[in-house]
Amino acid sequence: MEIARHWRLKKQRYALVGEVCPHCHAKLFPPRDVCPECGGEAKTPYTFSGRGKVYSHTTIYNAPEGFQEFAPYTVALVKLEEGPMVTAQLTDLGDQEVEIGMPVEMVTRRLRTDGDERGLLVYGYKFRPLELYQVAAAD
Amino acid sequence: MRKVAILGIGQTPVGEHWNKSMLELAGEAIFGALQDSGVETVDAIFVGNMLSGILEKQEHLGTLIADWVGMRGTEAVKIESACSSGAVAFRNGLIAVASGEIDKALVVGVEKMTDSLPGTTTAALATAADADWEIIHGLSFVGLNALIMQRYMFEYGWKHEDFASFSINAHANGVHNPNARFRAPISKEQYLKAHIIASPISILDSSPIGDGAAAALLVPADRVFSIEGKPKIIIAGSASATDSLAVHDRKDPLWLSAAEISAKKAYNQAGVTPDNIDFFELHDAFSIMAALSLEACGFAERGQGPRLALDDEITIQGRIPVATRGGLKARGHPIGATGMYQIVEVVQQLRGECGETQIAGAKIGMAQNIGGSGATIATHILRVE
Numbered sequence: 001m002e003i004a005r006h007w008r009l010k011k012q013r014y015a016l017v018g019e020v021c022p023h024c025h026a027k028l029f030p031p032r033d034v035c036p037e038c039g040g041e042a043k044t045p046y047t048f049s050g051r052g053k054v055y056s057h058t059t060i061y062n063a064p065e066g067f068q069e070f071a072p073y074t075v076a077l078v079k080l081e082e083g084p085m086v087t088a089q090l091t092d093l094g095d096q097e098v099e100i101g102m103p104v105e106m107v108t109r110r111l112r113t114d115g116d117e118r119g120l121l122v123y124g125y126k127f128r129p130l131e132l133y134q135v136a137a138a139d
Numbered sequence: 140m141r142k143v144a145i146l147g148i149g150q151t152p153v154g155e156h157w158n159k160s161m162l163e164l165a166g167e168a169i170f171g172a173l174q175d176s177g178v179e180t181v182d183a184i185f186v187g188n189m190l191s192g193i194l195e196k197q198e199h200l201g202t203l204i205a206d207w208v209g210m211r212g213t214e215a216v217k218i219e220s221a222c223s224s225g226a227v228a229f230r231n232g233l234i235a236v237a238s239g240e241i242d243k244a245l246v247v248g249v250e251k252m253t254d255s256l257p258g259t260t261t262a263a264l265a266t267a268a269d270a271d272w273e274i275i276h277g278l279s280f281v282g283l284n285a286l287i288m289q290r291y292m293f294e295y296g297w298k299h300e301d302f303a304s305f306s307i308n309a310h311a312n313g314v315h316n317p318n319a320r321f322r323a324p325i326s327k328e329q330y331l332k333a334h335i336i337a338s339p340i341s342i343l344d345s346s347p348i349g350d351g352a353a354a355a356l357l358v359p360a361d362r363v364f365s366i367e368g369k370p371k372i373i374i375a376g377s378a379s380a381t382d383s384l385a386v387h388d389r390k391d392p393l394w395l396s397a398a399e400i401s402a403k404k405a406y407n408q409a410g411v412t413p414d415n416i417d418f419f420e421l422h423d424a425f426s427i428m429a430a431l432s433l434e435a436c437g438f439a440e441r442g443q444g445p446r447l448a449l450d451d452e453i454t455i456q457g458r459i460p461v462a463t464r465g466g467l468k469a470r471g472h473p474i475g476a477t478g479m480y481q482i483v484e485v486v487q488q489l490r491g492e493c494g495e496t497q498i499a500g501a502k503i504g505m506a507q508n509i510g511g512s513g514a515t516i517a518t519h520i521l522r523v524e
Binding site: 058061068084124 | 257258286386
């Protein structure tokens with residue numbers, strides 16, 4: 001079930017809260033105790049905009065246990081506009097072909113369900129095409 | 140530090156061993172290595188294994204295996220570093236003997252994978268990646284490699300078919316290895332038609348899982364003498380390095396920096412350059428990993444790994460033969476055992492035991508074992524002395 005484990009990460013999973021290093025000003029996501037850029041202590045929260053571009057992507061057909069009901073689905077490396085890269089699923093794609101460099105933005109979605117219908121629902125960030133959303137909003 | 144030699148080796152075929160337990164497999168490889176060495180007891184046992192806790196519900200494996208092979212009382216430990224568990228266990232055995240603390244170190248890599256359903260195994264393998272930041276997003280281990288390969292193709296302009304020669308070469312060599320999981324050649328047509336697991340990676344880019352065990356006995360080099368058909372084989376270079384577990388945290392996701400670091404250290408220790416390496420048992424878990432490994436170890440320019448395969452430079456007659464016994468692709472990839480299979484195969488080449496895929500006059504061989512998608516990488520250089 002790992003309820004506490006998911007609960008501990010709620011700020012990161014729901015709002016992309018990472019850190020900014022007070023020493024070298026590197027933006028970090030996910031947060032960590034030591035800045036990988038300068039080796040200093042990093043504890044200052046920083047909320048990312050949630051916008052970025054697709055660095056790479058894959059469509060997974062043979063899924064691990066716990067994700068088989070969703071297959072096939074697309075996972076991407078998303079380069080956030082502030083610098084760091086995150087791994088996340090792409091969602092709301094419709095008929096759109098995924099391309100490297102495609103602008104995307106963070107949305108909150110169900111990541112997985114633990115166990116049966118009474119199991120824990122784990123929510124977190126996924127990314128959707130930025131342009132698609134803007135077109136839909138304009139309609 | 141003392142110079143260390145490999146006295147004997149043992150292995151089981153890689154396959155679906157429905158009728159054999161993890162312990163029986165480990166025992167078979169260990170007894171093979173002891174018989175090959177002409178010794179009956181050892182001072183310490185190092186076990187390379189990743190998944191026994193998850194797939195076999197069994198930890199405390201070092202002690203269990205010591206008892207199983209009739210060495211109750213002997214010091215033993217399991218070492219885990221995902222797919223590189225085998226080579227890292229080997230390196231720990233080496234350090235123990237080199238230090239003078241241990242005289243006879245037995246290293247065995249073992250993995251039992253076919254007792255579980257495929258989805259369970261896929262999820263277990265994924266634990267090699269970052270659970271909170273990669274796996275929660277439904278990424279499989281294949282998926283991680285697929286993200287790297289997709290970007291690599293985009294960055295350097297390669298097409299999927301340009302990677303075919305890695306798999307074709309591995310299968311062609313595996314035909315002649317009685318311990319290989321797959322002993323049938325594959326064609327370019329088959330490669331192009333293979334079904335996609337995680338785009339762009341197809342089943343014929345991917346190494347198969349399997350059950351298996353491989354072992355070696357390490358002793359101080361000054362206690363070993365060359366005999367006919369069994370030259371003295373020493374470990375001339377050994378190093379291990381790490382990178383971030385998560386691919387997204389890497390400075391350059393298309394460069395295996397841990398391979399570069401460990402290979403350079405091993406070259407320096409052995410006093411050689413890539414030009415001196417007669418053959419290279421690399422970690423071709425996926426065709427993209429073979430390309431990246433060749434680049435990071437100095438056999439190809441950045442982004443040009445597939446060129447070596449396209450130009451037939453990786454075949455037995457080529458400039459740098461790889462996967463000479465089938466590699467992970469055809470011999471199979473029993474995770475924690477794989478690094479030890481590579482060591483055993485390098486020894487076989489240096490002894491001249493490889494028949495159809497023997498590299499004439501091979502004197503220096505290299506093995507590189509990759510844990511995760513490049514997070515732990517151990518490189519070993521063996522040479523005939």
